[in-house]
Amino acid sequence: METIACPDCDLLQQLPELPPGGKARCPRCGNTLAVQPTDSLDRTLALTLTAAIVFIVANTSPLMGLSAVGRSASTTIIGGAYQMWLQGQDVTAMIVAFCAVIAPASYILFMLTVLIALRRPPAPHWVGEMLRWADSMQPWSMSEVMMLGILVALIKIAELATVEPGIGMYGVGGLIFLFAAIMVTFHPREVWKRVKWAEGAAPRTIDSE
Ligand SMILES: [Zn+2]
Secondary structure, three states, X not given: OEEEEOOOOOOEEEEOOOOOOOEEEOOOOOOEEEEOOOOHHXXXXXXXXXXXXXXXXXXXXXOEEEEEOOEEEEEOHHHHHHHHHHOOOHHHHHHHHHHHHHHHHHHHHHXXXXXXXXXXXXXXXXXXXXXXXXXXXXXXXXXXXXXXXXXXXXXXXXXXOEEEEOHHHHHHHHHHHHHHHHHHHOOHHHHHHHEOOOOOOOOOOOOOO
């Protein structure tokens, strides 16, 4: 039995062992306290690995190609940010690079490290720290905002030139769904259950999966 506080109303309570697919609700406010997912960590690892591959494709293939009056050009995400930097818009360039490249890359990297380190419980103590870093990077990974910006730009440019969406664009579209899927599948409680305690003691309950 695990003692936890309800995140909504702070009621302290004992959490019974849940069957796979089971849910525990707070008796006072009805908030869902815990779910016992069937294989949350494996699914999250699979999704994160897919996201890593799609992320590399999205960042190395051209986002879109333009052709007008016989000239054509194409750019990648980071190439676009670099162009903005060259044109003197350094703040915008840095924000684009951070939200479109650095934040999602760090999020994927931290999540992969956490999930791979958990394959052999008990996980070392730094796994918890790394999970916090992933948490702080997650709100800054704004693939969907970037996609919206690209679409607006496309509609404007389409009046002037022929626009061809590149592989990178489909990659960014795929990442939006992958990030959403990771967030739905991932249950941080499953990680904390497997992390070694500060004094070096092993966690009391590790369910065998
Ligand atoms: Zn409650």
